[in-house]
Amino acid sequence: MDSLKKFQNPDENYRVLDSLRYFQLDKRIDEEEWLSGKDVIQRVPVGGLTRYIVYLLNIQSETNKQLILKRADEIMELGIQKKIGRPVAIRKEEIVLSILYALQDSKAFLDSDLTALVFFDKYKNIVFDTSAETNKVFSIFDFLSNHYFKETNENKKEMIFLRIQDFLSSVNISEQKEKKLDDFLGKLISAAGRSKTSEATLYKTNFKSLFQSLSKEICVVVDKNPYPAQKTSRIKFLSENECICK
Incomplete structure (x- = not known):
């Protein structure tokens, strides 16, 4: 040795x-x-x-x-x-x-899924520190997002979502955050549309919870989307889930 x-x-x-x-x-x-x-x-x-x-x-x-x-x-x-x-x-x-x-x-x-979440919870203060390097911070968001959509157990999926919500509520608004939020929203809409009933319901419930926390940011992101088809699908999803942009 x-x-x-x-x-x-x-x-x-x-x-x-x-x-x-x-x-x-x-x-x-x-x-x-x-x-x-x-x-x-x-x-x-x-x-x-x-x-x-x-x-x-x-x-x-x-x-x-x-x-x-x-x-x-x-x-x-x-x-x-x-x-x-x-x-x-x-x-x-x-x-x-x-x-x-x-x-x-x-x-x-x-x-390992839950072990990773325990570790994230302990060291998230490092992730949310304003001195943290932005690209690495959002790479951690990508880790959580990818983990969320790949997870098949709905209880575990919900636990991952809570970390995603915490993440998005904790980092300051920026162009990069808007891009990640828009990407997550697009993936969530797509996943909700092709999933079985119980999982689709979970996606919609999670989105409503996220909207309650970040309604202003989500509405701005939807409004800024430069692609007509994507923008229309996002507006439709908001309306269907009684999430109103003021």
Whole structure:
């Protein structure tokens, strides 16, 4: 394990990831392996973090949800201290995003969806900080939005929506926020139109709740839409759901 310390840029040598895979062979990452892996990720360059976290948190085999979250916290603490990343520290909001994607790995052993939401709730203050880099902030919104539309369990879908509503209510209005809101609205209208009755009802209920929180912003976004067909469908959806723009 000490041999991993000599690699200043883990991405430049396949043996680093091979070592992390080897740690997983017995389906657990013991404390010595964990400390060695934590040392490695402090030298990972921007853009390569998620795959290291997937291996290091042992997402595909670990049965202890609290251990996963504890170790995710330890990674996040390194990020907050600006100890992750070479040649410069990776921004905190990007580390949040990398951990979220690691937690919802498609081969995760546990119910990764809810684990990711627990993690998001704990670190959303980083996401909503005005100093956060805008593109990364809205990449986290994309994570939540994609997660929402892919989820098939309606109870889980509702839980994801609550985070989406919190997100949109917490970030300041901007051109980028308007684009994301318009895109989310379009996807929601499309999903409601093709879904089974109970799921369509959930989409409409969620939209009404979102409209109550952001009626002014939604109305502005609908009015600004430059595409006649899209604008018409959005106005129709608002009317059908008794959401009136004043």
